[in-house]
Amino acid sequence: MDLRQLEVFINLAESLNYSKTAENLHLSQPAVSRIIQRIESEVGVTFFTVTTGKYS
Secondary structure, three states, rough: HHHHHHHHHHHHHHHHHHHHHHHHHEEEEEEEEHHHHHHHHHHHOOOOOOOOOEEE
């Protein structure tokens, strides 16, 4: 994991919102999703799941 990935992860963990994270970090929402997917794949853990429109 590199520092940019860590920055995205922390921002998403704080906001619990992919769109807000993308806006905060000047990225597209699909870019945020790809970064999170890469991190999850690297460590073998799913961090965020969508349930009724909210992340948990």
